Amino acid sequence: MKQLLTGNASVATAVRLCAVDYIPAFPITPQTEIIELLSRWINEDRMDAKLVMMDSEHSMITAAGAASLAGVRTFTATSSQGLLYGFEMLYNLAGWRVPVVMANVSRGVSSPITMEPDHNDVLSARDSGFLQIHAETCQEVLDSVIMAYLISEDSLVRLPTIVNLDGFYLSYTREPVEVPEREEVASILPQYIPTSGYMNAQNPVSVAVAVLDGRAYSYFKYQMHLASLNALDVHEKASKKFEKAFGRKYDIVDGFMLDDADYVIVMTNSLTTTARAAIKEMRNEGRKVGLVRIRLLRPFPRQKIGQMLAGKKGVAVLDQNISIGSGGILYPEVLGALYHRSDRPNKIISFIGGLGGKHIGISDFKHIMSVTEQSVKEDQQPLQSILLFTDSDWSKVKQMLKVAGKGEVEG
Amino acid sequence: MTTKTLKDLPVEESLTSGTMLCAGCGGLLLVRIFEKVLGQNAVTVNAAGCMSMLSVFPNTPFKSSWFYVAMASAPAAAQGIRDALDILIKKGRVKKEDDLKVVVITGDGAASDIGLQATSGAMHRRLDFYYLVYDNEGYSNTGFQASSASPFSSATKTTIPSALAPEGNLLDKKDLFEIWTAHKPPYVATISPAYIADMMRKIEKASQFAGPKLFIAHSPCPPGWDVDSDAVIRLSKLAVETGIWPLKEAVNGEVTHSVIQKKRKPVEEYLKLQGRFEHLFEPARQDKVLQTIQNKIDAYWARVEK
Ligand code: SF4
Numbered sequence: 001m002k003q004l005l006t007g008n009a010s011v012a013t014a015v016r017l018c019a020v021d022y023i024p025a026f027p028i029t030p031q032t033e034i035i036e037l038l039s040r041w042i043n044e045d046r047m048d049a050k051l052v053m054m055d056s057e058h059s060m061i062t063a064a065g066a067a068s069l070a071g072v073r074t075f076t077a078t079s080s081q082g083l084l085y086g087f088e089m090l091y092n093l094a095g096w097r098v099p100v101v102m103a104n105v106s107r108g109v110s111s112p113i114t115m116e117p118d119h120n121d122v123l124s125a126r127d128s129g130f131l132q133i134h135a136e137t138c139q140e141v142l143d144s145v146i147m148a149y150l151i152s153e154d155s156l157v158r159l160p161t162i163v164n165l166d167g168f169y170l171s172y173t174r175e176p177v178e179v180p181e182r183e184e185v186a187s188i189l190p191q192y193i194p195t196s197g198y199m200n201a202q203n204p205v206s207v208a209v210a211v212l213d214g215r216a217y218s219y220f221k222y223q224m225h226l227a228s229l230n231a232l233d234v235h236e237k238a239s240k241k242f243e244k245a246f247g248r249k250y251d252i253v254d255g256f257m258l259d260d261a262d263y264v265i266v267m268t269n270s271l272t273t274t275a276r277a278a279i280k281e282m283r284n285e286g287r288k289v290g291l292v293r294i295r296l297l298r299p300f301p302r303q304k305i306g307q308m309l310a311g312k313k314g315v316a317v318l319d320q321n322i323s324i325g326s327g328g329i330l331y332p333e334v335l336g337a338l339y340h341r342s343d344r345p346n347k348i349i350s351f352i353g354g355l356g357g358k359h360i361g362i363s364d365f366k367h368i369m370s371v372t373e374q375s376v377k378e379d380q381q382p383l384q385s386i387l388l389f390t391d392s393d394w395s396k397v398k399q400m401l402k403v404a405g406k407g408e409v410e411g
Numbered sequence: 412m413t414t415k416t417l418k419d420l421p422v423e424e425s426l427t428s429g430t431m432l433c434a435g436c437g438g439l440l441l442v443r444i445f446e447k448v449l450g451q452n453a454v455t456v457n458a459a460g461c462m463s464m465l466s467v468f469p470n471t472p473f474k475s476s477w478f479y480v481a482m483a484s485a486p487a488a489a490q491g492i493r494d495a496l497d498i499l500i501k502k503g504r505v506k507k508e509d510d511l512k513v514v515v516i517t518g519d520g521a522a523s524d525i526g527l528q529a530t531s532g533a534m535h536r537r538l539d540f541y542y543l544v545y546d547n548e549g550y551s552n553t554g555f556q557a558s559s560a561s562p563f564s565s566a567t568k569t570t571i572p573s574a575l576a577p578e579g580n581l582l583d584k585k586d587l588f589e590i591w592t593a594h595k596p597p598y599v600a601t602i603s604p605a606y607i608a609d610m611m612r613k614i615e616k617a618s619q620f621a622g623p624k625l626f627i628a629h630s631p632c633p634p635g636w637d638v639d640s641d642a643v644i645r646l647s648k649l650a651v652e653t654g655i656w657p658l659k660e661a662v663n664g665e666v667t668h669s670v671i672q673k674k675r676k677p678v679e680e681y682l683k684l685q686g687r688f689e690h691l692f693e694p695a696r697q698d699k700v701l702q703t704i705q706n707k708i709d710a711y712w713a714r715v716e717k
Contacts, residue, residue, distance in 0.1 A: 021495075021498050021502070022491075022494055022495060022498060024487075024490070024491065048502075050494055050497075050498060052490065052494060052536065054487060054490070054532060055487070055528055055529060055531065055532030055535075056528065056529075056532075058483055058484055058487070058529075059484050059486075059487030059490075059528075059529050059532055060487070062480060062481065062484035062487040062488050062491065062529075063487045063488065063490045063491035063494070064491065065488070065491065066456075066478070066480070066487070066488035066489075066490070066491030066492045066495070067491035067492065067494055067495035067498075068491075068495075069478070069491075069492075069495075070491065070492045070495030070496060070499070071495060071499055071504070071505075072494075072495045072498050072499060074491075074495075088481055088483075089481060089484065092480070092481055198499055198504060198505050199454060199476060199492065199495070199496070199511065200496070200499070200505045200506075200509040200510070200511060201451075201452040201508070201509040201510065201511055202509050204451075204473075204474065204475050204476045205476050205477075206466050206471040206473065206476065206477040206478075207476075207477070207478045207479070208478060208479045208480070209466040209467060209468050209471060209477065209479055210463055210464065210466065210467045210468065210479065211467070211468040212467055212468075213468070216468055216469075
């Protein structure tokens with residue numbers, strides 16, 4: 001059945017469809033609607049689950065991991081400061097090898113504090129052991145939560161997953177979403193049975209004990225890494241299952257107008273929808289441009305990205321994040337996917353934009369492609385990330401500086 | 412309520428020997444008895460501290476389940492496990508008779524400092540769990556720095572007596588019992604390894620209540636307190652006899668004392684046995700400081716005996 005759902009409602013709906021047993025929660029904008037909806041449905045007896053308001057995200061993520069370990073299907077959600085507040089526990093949950101699914105509604109990170117999205121929050125978790133799926137649309141959000149359980153609970157993986165959706169652009173935006181029936185979801189995602197058994201008196205276990213030997217420590221960390229890499233294939237498997245049941249298909253990396261493209265933009269998340277429109281316009285103008293959207297950020301689909309970008313003339317990597325003192329976070333990862341290939345693109349350029357929800361429109365994408373084309377033609381490689389900031393952005397900031405009492409600023 | 416004697420202590424051990432903890436560790440003794448009395452249908456949830464060194468891969472001394480979490484959030488993990496067990500039992504995936512008691516064990520630093528919020532949350536949510544704090548009055552696992560449970564005038568690695576602060580620690584011990592009791596959980600008690608029968612009685616009493624059941628245990632730490640391993644029980648006994656460690660319980664916020672001395676010994680008798688208070692006696696007696704400590708104890712008991 002098609003419904004008009006916000007990104008947040010899409011998450012909550014998927015959680016209900018997945019027959020999640022347990023939801024520890026803590027509010028934070030722009031995620032809160034997810035837990036409000038789930039709480040309401042539980043109170044109205046539309047969902048047989050328990051939601052507990054915890055005292056912080058640190059406690060919330062802890063409780064989620066512990067409950068999953070004990071054997072219930074568990075969900076939680078957070079954003080931005082909340083993710084960072086619970087950060088220590090991300091590494092722990094991954095080490096506990098629990099298939100918790102957590103929605104992160106992306107929002108920039110303080111200071112300065114903001115409500116609007118970028119990806120510094122979720123990308124800070126990239127080394128934790130959580131798998132990461134980044135969604136472009138509300139439909140993909142709903143579908144990805146279901147797929148996340150399929151992948152996380154697979155015995156070849158057994159790692160938690162973050163499903164990322166952009167604050168505001170998806171969280172509060174209604175889109176038509178095809179909502180499957182509960183039974184249809186159950187047919188591909190049966191009740192969760194932990195491989196190591198439920199925690200109970202018949203099954204005494206010692207979990208997460210100290211490991212004071214570097215060899216054993218390495219063993220456990222390598223195991224997690226290899227299990228994460230398994231998710232490349234397991235995503236494929238889950239994707240086939242999902243497509244068979246619902247007719248929608250998701251690849252770990254998504255190509256758009258790519259085949260004959262000479263210049264390609266690489267990016268993630270909801271801004272991709274605007275980029276697609278820009279690509280279409282540029283195609284109409286006769287420019288051979290295309291797009292690659294990375295959906296699975298962890299494990300990182302290095303091979304697939306390499307294959308998709310090989311033989312292109314120029315590639316622009318648009319990071320909606322900033323690693324202060326380095327630049328875009330995804331840029332070096334994309335470079336790493338290509339360096340070993342003799343058919344790698346001539347130029348791979350790093351762009352940063354959309355921080356704190358700053359608007360990026362079609363003209364920005366055209367600018368990105370022009371700069372990339374130019375660098376190939378002139379054989380010039382910018383060594384630093386190019387920071388997108390238009391004249392009108394600057395005049396607006398100058399106005400605000402004046403109001404803030406900083407006087408006239410030379411531009 | 413039946414009166415307990417040592418003979419009532421179960422013979423069977425839940426915690427076996429051969430751990431890497433210090434000889435004479437008061438905390439370990441407490442944990443052993445606590446686990447023994449609660450029995451093996453339990454899962455111990457632990458925050459970073461000395462007891463985290465009990466289970467070290469690939470060994471564990473526990474016959475029951477053990478779960479190391481992180482320093483700040485053991486009570487939150489207890490919440491997750493308790494809720495999961497309730498859900499599993501309700502949905503018929505785990506049998507009622509295979510249910511587990513959820514037991515949090517942490518040191519005083521996790522309880523009074525970094526994990527206080529998580530504990531407050533668990534109490535507020537009326538979580539059905541046990542919490543045992545082995546209170547050795549400092550961060551012993553990292554070499555004995557001051558925690559907010561370190562008593563006034565004790566020497567720790569971060570409160571070394573000096574010309575500027577000859578008394579050592581300038582701050583008073585945080586009153587965790589009162590903080591906990593203010594949440595009105597069904598049961599809070601202080602316990603001591605020198606009063607095992609009192610401890611057994613309290614655990615039994617606590618077990619009748621659903622909800623948070625919390626215990627703070629006097630836990631002498633030979634290296635941190637600078638005492639011999641064989642002095643541990645004597646010290647714990649003196650702590651009660653001098654009144655510096657009141658044995659008490661609070662049922663739904665109502666406090667009663669389980670041991671009241673007819674005549675309290677002077678606190679000096681307790682202090683002078685410990686290297687961490689040596690500076691109060693050598694090279695010169697710090698009479699004013701000693702009097703301050705004694706006055707605080709006397710004032711406490713004056714309120715109790717009123
Ligand atoms: S340092 Fe103290 S508390 Fe820690 S194991 Fe040794 S005696 Fe026990």
